[in-house]
Amino acid sequence: AQSVAQPEDQVKVAEGNPLTVKCTYSVSGNPYLFWYVQYPNRGLQFLLKYITGDNLVKGSYGFEAEFNKSQTSFHLKKPSALVSDSALYFCAVRDMTGRRALTFGSGTRLQVQP
Amino acid sequence: GAVVSQHPSRVICKSGTSVKIECRSLDFQATTMFWYRQFPKQSLMLMATSNEGSKATYEQGVEKDKFLINHASLTLSTLTVTSAHPEDSSFYICSARSMLAGNYEQYFGPGTRLTVT
Numbered sequence: 001a002q003s004v005a006q007p008e009d010q011v012k013v014a015e016g017n018p019l020t021v022k023c024t025y026s027v028s029g030n031p032y033l034f035w036y037v038q039y040p041n042r043g044l045q046f047l048l049k050y051i052t053g054d055n056l057v058k059g060s061y062g063f064e065a066e067f068n069k070s071q072t073s074f075h076l077k078k079p080s081a082l083v084s085d086s087a088l089y090f091c092a093v094r095d096m097t098g099r100r101a102l103t104f105g106s107g108t109r110l111q112v113q114p
Numbered sequence: 115g116a117v118v119s120q121h122p123s124r125v126i127c128k129s130g131t132s133v134k135i136e137c138r139s140l141d142f143q144a145t146t147m148f149w150y151r152q153f154p155k156q157s158l159m160l161m162a163t164s165n166e167g168s169k170a171t172y173e174q175g176v177e178k179d180k181f182l183i184n185h186a187s188l189t190l191s192t193l194t195v196t197s198a199h200p201e202d203s204s205f206y207i208c209s210a211r212s213m214l215a216g217n218y219e220q221y222f223g224p225g226t227r228l229t230v231t
Contacts, residue, residue, distance in 0.1 A: 036222075043120075043207055043224035044158075090157065101148045101209070102220050104158045 002027040004093050006105035013081045014113050021076040021108045023091030033074040034092040034102065035065055044090065050074060061085070081112045117141055118210050120223035127198055127230055135193045135226045137208030143188035144210035148220065149181075152205040164191055198230040 003026045013019045025031055032051055036044040048059025055067045065076045074091060088109050092102040117140040127133050137147060146165050150158040162178075164170040164185035172178045180202075182194040191210075195202055205227050209220040 034219075041205075041225075041227065044222040046219065046222075049219065101160050101163055103160070106157045107155075 002031075002093050002095055002100065002103045004091050004103055004105035006089075006091055006108045008108050009106070010109045010111065012111045012113060015083050016080050019078050019081045019085070019110065019112070021089050021091075021110060023074045023076065023105060024072050025074060025091070025093040026072065027093050027095045029095055031074075032094045033065075033067060034094075035059065035063070035074075035076050036090045036092065038088045038090065038107075047076070047089075081110075083112045083114055086110055086112045116212070116219070116221045118208065118221045118223040120206075120208055120226050122226060123224060124227045125229070127228070129199055129230055130197055132194055132196045133198055133228060135195075135206055135208075135228075137191045137193070137210070137223050139189045139210040139212075139221070142210075142212045142221075144191075144212060145188065146211045147185055147191040148209040148211075149183060149191075149193050150207045150209065152207060152225075154205075158207060161193075195228065198228070200230045203228055203230045 005024045034049045035047040038044050047063050048057050050057045050067045058064045063078050088107050090107050091105040094102050119138045121136045149161045151161050152158045160173050161176045162170045162172045162183050164183050166185050166188050170183040185191040205225050207225045208223045211220050
């Protein structure tokens, strides 16, 4: 079975400050890890993915994520938050066989305050 | 590239009627399509996985007779909510995976908001 945990329902940061949205995963074998963002009443927008290679993955809109195998984590980060980053963020995992669909975490609502 | 569309984006129907939602991969061929359901302020829950030309595989707890899925071509999958009830009101999101080798991503549609009155 594969699962994802996002321990924080909500994260609040001030504009210009760094942000971190946490994610831990459980999967058999090597994981494929993803971050998506969702704005109100919209579908999911892909931010970044980790398949293999460098543990630090850079994605869209200045976001990056660090894969940590020993801690089974894939935290999303951004050095300087923008008010427009306020949205719902989902971490997702899939096993490397690819037979299963992505499994999503419960989501973390990011609120960036001006 | 890799655009997935859904139609309609919003639908309101009366209790007891059926509603069909279409999911199309516009610029790639999708061997596999997934249907998710999202309740307000909650995560996406996988309902079923469909492979072109074969029967869909439903997740535990999802009624296959109520949520009919057809994946008749490599670019189209449909979800029909039969005899809809107010508790079926939700945001339905489809996702498609390319048949290209080495492609690991699922591409998501914009979602369909179903309201059953």
